Amino acid sequence: MRINLLSFGSLTEIVESGLINDNDLTDSDALKDYLLKNHPEIADKKFVMAINKTVIRENTNLTDLDTVAILPPFSGG
Amino acid sequence: MSAESFDRYERQLVLKGFGNVAQMKLHNAKVLVIGAGGLGCPALQYIVAAGVGTVGIVDHDSISTNNLHRQILYSTNDIGKSKAETARLHLQALNPEITIQSHVVKLVKSNVLKLISSYDFILDCTDNFDSRYLINDACLLLKKPLIFAAVSDYQGQLAIFNVSDEFGVAVNYRDLFPIPPKPGEVPNCEENGVLGVLPGIIGTMQAAELIKLITNLKGALINKLLTYDLLTQQIYHIEISNAEPGSYPKPSMKDFENSEQVDAAVAEIEVAAFKHLLEEGNTCIIDVRELHEFPKLNGFAYKQIPMSILDEDSLNGISETNVVFVCQHGIRSLHAAELFHDQSDLNKRFYSLKGGVARWKVALKELELIL
Numbered sequence: 001m002r003i004n005l006l007s008f009g010s011l012t013e014i015v016e017s018g019l020i021n022d023n024d025l026t027d028s029d030a031l032k033d034y035l036l037k038n039h040p041e042i043a044d045k046k047f048v049m050a051i052n053k054t055v056i057r058e059n060t061n062l063t064d065l066d067t068v069a070i071l072p073p074f075s076g077g
Numbered sequence: 078m079s080a081e082s083f084d085r086y087e088r089q090l091v092l093k094g095f096g097n098v099a100q101m102k103l104h105n106a107k108v109l110v111i112g113a114g115g116l117g118c119p120a121l122q123y124i125v126a127a128g129v130g131t132v133g134i135v136d137h138d139s140i141s142t143n144n145l146h147r148q149i150l151y152s153t154n155d156i157g158k159s160k161a162e163t164a165r166l167h168l169q170a171l172n173p174e175i176t177i178q179s180h181v182v183k184l185v186k187s188n189v190l191k192l193i194s195s196y197d198f199i200l201d202c203t204d205n206f207d208s209r210y211l212i213n214d215a216c217l218l219l220k221k222p223l224i225f226a227a228v229s230d231y232q233g234q235l236a237i238f239n240v241s242d243e244f245g246v247a248v249n250y251r252d253l254f255p256i257p258p259k260p261g262e263v264p265n266c267e268e269n270g271v272l273g274v275l276p277g278i279i280g281t282m283q284a285a286e287l288i289k290l291i292t293n294l295k296g297a298l299i300n301k302l303l304t305y306d307l308l309t310q311q312i313y314h315i316e317i318s319n320a321e322p323g324s325y326p327k328p329s330m331k332d333f334e335n336s337e338q339v340d341a342a343v344a345e346i347e348v349a350a351f352k353h354l355l356e357e358g359n360t361c362i363i364d365v366r367e368l369h370e371f372p373k374l375n376g377f378a379y380k381q382i383p384m385s386i387l388d389e390d391s392l393n394g395i396s397e398t399n400v401v402f403v404c405q406h407g408i409r410s411l412h413a414a415e416l417f418h419d420q421s422d423l424n425k426r427f428y429s430l431k432g433g434v435a436r437w438k439v440a441l442k443e444l445e446l447i448l
Contacts, residue, residue, distance in 0.1 A: 006313065008304055009229045010263065046262070048253050050315040055253070057321055069315060071304060073254045074227035074234045075263055076271060077116040077204035 001025040003062060006069040011047060015039045015070075029059040031068060047072045082174060086128050099292035100128060104175075106291045107131040109196035111184060111212055113160040114138075115276030116226050116283060117202035118150035123284035124200075125168045129291070131176045132168070133196055136160040137183040138406075141435040147273030157439075184208055186333050189215040198291065200283055201225045205408050206257045213238065213250040214328035222290060225250060226283040230269055233279035235303040236317070237286055242299050248317045253302060255325035260384070260412030275307050345411060345431035346401070348440045354399050354428070361397040365404050365413050372434065374403065376446045384409045392417060392425075400427050407433035 003020045015035060025031050028049060035042050049056055050069040062068070078097065089095050108129050110117050113136040125132055140148070140155045140163060148160075155163045161179035169177050182188060184203075189211055193199055199221050201212045209227070216223040216239055223238040238249040282305070289297040304313045346354070354360045355377055362379035365387055382391050384404070392400065400417070402410035410429040418427050430437070434447065441447045 008313075009232055044262070046254055046256075046258050048315075053314060054316045055318060057318070069313065071234075071302070071315070072229075073206070073258060073263060074229035074232070075204065075206045075209065075258075076228040076269075077112055077114055077202050077226070077276060 001062060002065050003031060004065060004067040006067060008069065009072040009074055011042070011045060011070055011072050014041045014045070025062055027059050027061050028056055028068070031062065035070075045072055082128075085172070085174065089127065094294065095292065099294075102292050103128045103288065104130040106198060107133070107196045108198045108200065108287060109133040109135065109193060110200045110202055111135045111208070112202035112204065113148075113150070113164045114144065114202065114204060115147040115228070115271065115273070116280035117200070118148045118164070119277045119280035120200055120202055120226075120284045120287075121164060121168055122150060122171065123281055124287060125172045125175060125177065127284075127288055128172065128175065129287075131178070131196075133178045133180060133192075134161045134164050134168075135180045135182065135184055135192060136164070137181055138432070139436060141406075141438075143435065147271065147276050149273070149277070184211060186211065190219065190330075190333050193219055193221055196221070198287060199223045200287060201227075202280065202283070206263070207412075209250065210257045214332070217249045217251075218328045218330065218333075223249070224283050224286050224290070226279050228271060228275050228279055229263075231272070231275065231307040233275055233282075233305045233307075235279060235282050235286065235298060235305070236301065237290060237298045240290065240297070240299050246300060246319065248300050248319055251325040252317055252320045255320055260409070260416055272307065278307070279305060344414075344426070344428045345407065346428045347431055348437040348444075350428075351401060351430050351437075352444060354401060357399070359397050360399040360401060361395050362401050362403060363413070365402050365409050366434075370405060372438070372447045374434075374446060375448045376444070379403075384413065387413055387416070389416075398425055400425055401430060402428070403430045403434060405433045406435050407431050 001023055003025050005017055005020050007015050007017045047070045051060055052067055086100055090100055106129050110121050113134050138160050140151050140158055140160055142156055150164055150167055159181050161181045165177045165179040193215050199216050201209055203209055220239055222240045225236045225238055227234045239247050241247045286298055300317050302315050302317055364374055364379055364381045365384045367383045402413040404410040414427040414429040
């Protein structure tokens, strides 16, 4: 499964945007586990996940070449 | 419309899809801009120039030298003056035909509903999560359209909340981020810095969304979060839907009542009281700024515990009764004081230097307390 990951804000310091190729990434929970395993610092971060530009609320199936964005809250002004 | 008004707005009156009807909608709108800083200044300039009939400005802060690289509504002569009042004067000169009201108050639970209720549209141009969640919850409760914007490093976020789409669905900030981040969890502009043009761009986009919303132009960012990247000049939209019921507490009128005690729970002190505590002794000063931030404190003993590493164990071993937190603008230090205030088992008093080093730079220098 190839997932196009888009990382935003301070999350880019933990995980860079790019293509992830891993056969286990069949759903969003598997992707979250993958991110936690490879980038444990992400556990302390709040972010919202969007698959193909739509925010997801629960575990959602992924298909090959889906784009998944992870966006943290910004506070600056 | 008077001949002078026609002249002033001529270039948008002749614009296809805009015209006199849209101009009258702007004229009849009442807009409250909360925060007259990096986002608020450009947003205000375009809102006022476009002819929004009534504009309110909320800001309790005063203008500092390090504001000027991005808050270009102000000039060097304005340093030390009230932001809301100075903004009102400059903006009234830009457009004398509209009504501009300044509110030099700190937005808190006990005044937010009253302030917001007099206006039709609210712009969140603040710089901290406490204000953002307070404004979001108040706007959600009063069903006020809220145009949200925020920046971080080289990126900005923009969204419209509490406006129903064609399916009758309206979202708010808590549908994206139900629970506020803990103090210090997300770095702010003071810690990370910001290029002045970024809030300039995002604040201008915020004004554009407001104008689209008021005049019913197509394409307003309803139920969408826009993220802008200054480095790549790319924009990314995501669609927001309502969070599951129970994901966050629904605000009620009760949440905004009897809140004076909560607001006053942590003592924010001015420089005179700070000096008094120093003289009194039995006082520990903690600078919660990051190690690279200037000016450094001087002339008295203090501990430096940056907000990024401050936690509940940080005060172990501190014997003094009074603990004063200090930072650049008094926002992080207030968070720090609140963090420890909640631990009522500690027999200590916690204070935050209101306005921080930036506000008191001159006074602290006179006291020889900074380099």
